Amino acid sequence: MRFARSLNTRLVLSHLAVSLVSIALMAGFAGRFIFQAAIGETEHNLQGLAFAAGNALELPLQELSGGTTDKQHIQDMLSRMFADTPDMQFTVYQPDGFPLVDSSNNLPIRANRANAPEVIEALESELGRGVNIRPDSRGEQMMHVAALIQREIEVTGILRLSIPLAPTQQAARQSFFLLMAVTLLIVSGVSLVGWVLANNLARPIQILTQAARNMESGDLSVRVKPSGPQELQLLAEAFNSMANRLQSNLSQLRAFVANASHELRTPLTVVKLRAEALREGALEEPEVATRFLSEIETEIDRLVRMVNDLLDLSRMEAGMDSGKRTLLNLGAIAHEVYETFGIRATRAEVELTLDLEPGLPPVLGNEGQLRRVFYNLVENAIKYTPCKGQVEMLLRSGPNPNTVRLLVRDSGPGIAPEHLPHVFERFYRAEITQPRPGVVRGSGLGLAIAKSIVESHGGEIGVSSQVGNGTTIWADLPSVS
Ligand SMILES: Nc1ncnc2c1ncn2[C@@H]1O[C@H](COP(=O)(O)OP(=O)(O)OP(=O)(O)O)[C@@H](O)[C@H]1O
Ligand SMILES: [Mg+2]
Incomplete structure (x- = not known):
């Protein structure tokens, strides 16, 4: 739990979380878009082909109704036309929905809303075309596009083209996976950047923490090299000047204590020596005794003055004696x-x-x-x-x-x-x-x-x-x- 609480981990995890959420959203939207676009394009191409082939069938159909050609001719013509696309299936319907020609040679039943909705749609819509996607008898998804064949305004037949959607879906899937791979690469890059940034942020903080700990354990000489973002550099500089200040205050304090002890010791030594001398015989000589006593008095006056001065100074410096x-x-x-x-x-x-x-x-x-x-x-x-x-x-x-x-x-x-x-x-x-x-x-x-x-x-x-x-x-x- 401690690991997850570190700044480093938090920053990396938050970078990762943002990236993953973006990927999930992108996968959703981009996946849908790629599949829809691929199917839309297939539909568009198939429609183009259906109308082009329908136009080409206009004359043969007229000849068929005139009896100057037969169904086989139409079938051969269409087979030649789509020789390059073996998956393509075609059916030609009469305007009443009965099939005329089919690429499989097995004619389907009459077109109705259930078995060939695209044909009915083409007959009913103003644009003269219909589209439907449904599984065939083997369960394979097929796209069916129907286009009217017209002679002037008279409908002479309907051409339906059908292709399996699997290759289109496969291509779309590949594009999608490619996109995901690139995205994953970007996420790895973003995480790496996040990691570097986090380190850049966490490292100076760790160094500062260590420096503060060292200082706590008495090492006032510790300083840190400002690094990382500007705010942390300022913090490091503030830390260093605080350390300088502490160190100089402490050395001033030490010097003060040493000086004060020294200054106090001198008069105290004089007092002690004179008192000893008095006890050891100087008292017998009144002149010497008087001199010694007045020296003791002078030193004591000095001591009193110094102690008072010190007291006043420290009171003033502590702001207590305004x-x-x-x-x-x-x-x-x-x-x-x-x-x-x-x-x-x-x-x-x-x-x-x-x-x-x-x-x-x-x-x-x-x-x-x-x-x-x-x-x-x-x-x-x-x-x-x-x-x-x-x-x-x-x-x-x-x-x-x-x-x-x-x-x-x-x-x-x-x-x-x-x-x-x-x-x-x-x-x-x-x-x-x-x-x-x-x-x-x-x-x-x-x-x-x-x-x-x-x-x-x-x-x-x-x-x-x-x-x-x-x-x-x-x-x-x-x-x-
Ligand atoms: N007018 C001055 N002419 C020459 N030196 C001076 C003069 N004033 C101060 N000083 C020097 O500065 C030092 C510090 O002065 P300060 O008044 O703080 O201490 P002090 O006079 O020695 O002792 P205290 O004032 O505590 O009795 C003195 O010891 C002396 O060396
Ligand atoms: Mg003075």
């Missing part, structure tokens, strides 16, 4: 962040400036999250820019209509081109860029969080930087006009 959105004036937020970083910038000897384009439209967003974008960008800029450097915060109308662009530009060391495409990845830190002395290294989540926030607001974030020439990070947010 927060309350209101119409916001980005200028006011930029101003607040500018004030917040004022003291830090002064302490770092970095000149922090704020430049707002007047009359910018508001943005629909979550205030806390957008403040965090500003915060992370400005924090990086101050952190990586050496003393006497500059950091600018700018708000402009964006390059696309209905967007507001925020830029944080610094005069810091810049980011090397090989690192640029990765700075928005989680845990990514360009090793060359070291924060200024005295600043603790971050964990590489700040820009990933900023990107996640900007994108969840329907915006875009990007970076341009040249080593030695500073860095500019921009974020375009859709505005409400």
Whole structure:
């Protein structure tokens, strides 16, 4: 039953079924048509012969009635006429139905409706002819055609020609069988085409099914070669891109877990080492103990910050933290962040400036999250820019209509081109860029969080930087006009 359920079998069977039904219908109609046409043609030929022979008999019959010739002469004349067709039988009747001459030499009885209906029909019909098909005494089907013999309008006799139908039927049967043989050949061809088509359809589906099974059992590297009809090729392409996506997501996930464990391990190791040192005697030296405790505190702060960042990131990426959105004036937020970083910038000897384009439209967003974008960008800029450097915060109308662009530009060391495409990845830190002395290294989540926030607001974030020439990070947010 499973076999019959396969696409392949179904398609071949349906092709076969359609072909067989067509053949059956054709056999019915064509068979009938061929037999009727053959009999019609025989009848037509026989009629032609009967009328031609009837015309030829017109004079001899007149002579017979005048007594200048005899029946034998008429019989010989007809026998000569049909010498080429030995199956042909003929009978000449008088207008009153009595037979005159017969090819068998045995005269039949007087024609009546029962024994020679064609003769009566010829006498009665306007066309002067009659046809009848009936079995003879041996049961063989015979065709009888009768034609009037006339002299002007006077009927002088009736000629009846009879031939067996078996040769005609045999010829028709042969044509019919030939037709059926050709049809069967066509059906075989159609079935073969059906089989090829079915294979063409079923094969890619089988390959896809196998690929999906392999993927289910953990092999994400499996890909399929698009083949078959266009729809299946599209399906194969969709399958491949799904597999690519899954594979890349999985490898990102693995990298993320590895990075996260690594980042968590470092501060935990420091905490453990300092705690051990305290237990093993450092507690006796208050100065060392205080230093160790403050290191433990710093590492724990780092840990708490990292775990919070990670939590926020995963909540945002899962779309759970879209927060309350209101119409916001980005200028006011930029101003607040500018004030917040004022003291830090002064302490770092970095000149922090704020430049707002007047009359910018508001943005629909979550205030806390957008403040965090500003915060992370400005924090990086101050952190990586050496003393006497500059950091600018700018708000402009964006390059696309209905967007507001925020830029944080610094005069810091810049980011090397090989690192640029990765700075928005989680845990990514360009090793060359070291924060200024005295600043603790971050964990590489700040820009990933900023990107996640900007994108969840329907915006875009990007970076341009040249080593030695500073860095500019921009974020375009859709505005409400
Ligand atoms: N203004 C900048 N100048 C130079 N390098 C930068 C600048 N901003 C970011 N980077 C580089 O990009 C990396 C990623 O920045 P990101 O803010 O994501 O992480 P972080 O600052 O190292 O850590 P965190 O922000 O989590 O405290 C940084 O480590 C740094 O190498
Ligand atoms: Mg940062």
